[in-house]
Amino acid sequence: MKSTAGRVIGIGIGPGDPELITIKAVKALKTADVICVPKAHAEKPSMALAIVKHILDERKRSPEVIELVFPMIKDESELKRSWARNANIIAEKVKNGNTIAFITLGDPMFYSTFIYLYQSMKERYPEVKLEIIPGITSLTACAASSKIPLAERDEAVAIIPSDIDSKQIEEMAKYIDNFVFMRGAQRLKDLAPILERAGFTKNSTTILAKRCTMPEEKVMIGKLVDVQSWNIYEDYFSMVIIKRSELQSNRK
Ligand SMILES: C[S@@+](CC[C@H](N)C(=O)[O-])C[C@H]1O[C@@H](n2cnc3c(N)ncnc32)[C@H](O)[C@@H]1O
Structure with a gap:
């Protein structure tokens, strides 16, 4: 049975080679209810998703995959709006007791979109548990x-x-x-x-x-x-x- 307290895990999936993913990241990807995939453009396929595909394909029950757009722009207020929008989407999923895996290329704390999502979640939803699995940068x-x-x-x-x-x-x-x-x-x-x-x-x-x-x-x-x-x-x-x-x- 699913626990009522959901959580968000920022997962570093390494620099590109699908074998350069930690055992801890693989475990989390095999059990997460929802996989969040950050993208700069809605229409382009996600490289990060392609890297973890072999892990997701092995699962008996497919997770829900949601693609979140984080535009690569300089406008601070528009950026903040996109972080808040994506934090709201994730918070909605967490409410149902889901574990959300947010995948990022390399490491989540090294020039990564996860940093902004993390900050936005902490500000808006301080009750949500946030974890980080480092990756090879x-x-x-x-x-x-x-x-x-x-x-x-x-x-x-x-x-x-x-x-x-x-x-x-x-x-x-x-x-x-x-x-x-x-x-x-x-x-x-x-x-x-x-x-x-x-x-x-x-x-x-x-x-x-x-x-x-x-x-x-x-x-x-x-x-x-x-x-x-x-x-x-x-x-x-x-x-x-x-x-x-x-x-x-x-x-x-
Ligand atoms: C937004 S940063 C993401 C860094 C990532 N979080 C990490 O830990 O490596 C994107 C930049 O990382 C570098 N980068 C990412 N993957 C790379 C790779 N496989 N080979 C060379 N440079 C890479 C490039 O300089 C690229 O512009």
Whole structure:
């Protein structure tokens, strides 16, 4: 019999490879009553849902799957409205004692839509129990795919969202050893001179990792000077890692 107290579980489903999902996440996905799938566009198929499909297909009783649209816009008030709207939909389901699994790519607390849903639920429905199952992030997946360490010894790492301005990056580069640029493909060629002005060199290790652990994975590794000749196309699922240290010849 279902317990009367429902709950919401934010589940990290990893960077893309359906095998990179934790045992705890699999267990939760096998028993949840409702699976919530966040989407930026209502009409596009969900990559997150495709990643967990093999788990849901094994279930005797199919869960209810609801797709929630979280638009990728800057308008704060419109964004808040969409978080509140989605929190209301989930709260309605929780009322009936349901367990809701909210899936997110990578980890739920790392640049994820779940963060806003979580905040909105806490504000509007403080009585609802919220849990989080961490996932393997794109960050560590990209380091693994490139086989180049993200950080070692006393190196400091900075993670930079796609819209931080160049001046700020140049200032930070005086103190930071390794940079991770989220969605970095689009600005990689512009980053090279900025980092060089702040003490990185033409030989600094540079990685462009796209769709890591997915079937279309592509990883380019070179020196900072090389990127001007790279054939780069924009991809939302891209990450750039630039390390102050020089690329070792056995790494390429
Ligand atoms: C909104 S953030 C989501 C991050 C996610 N929550 C995580 O823990 O990895 C989306 C960004 O993550 C990065 N990303 C996500 N999956 C990726 C992958 N498989 N390969 C490369 N970058 C990825 C890209 O920079 C993309 O623009």
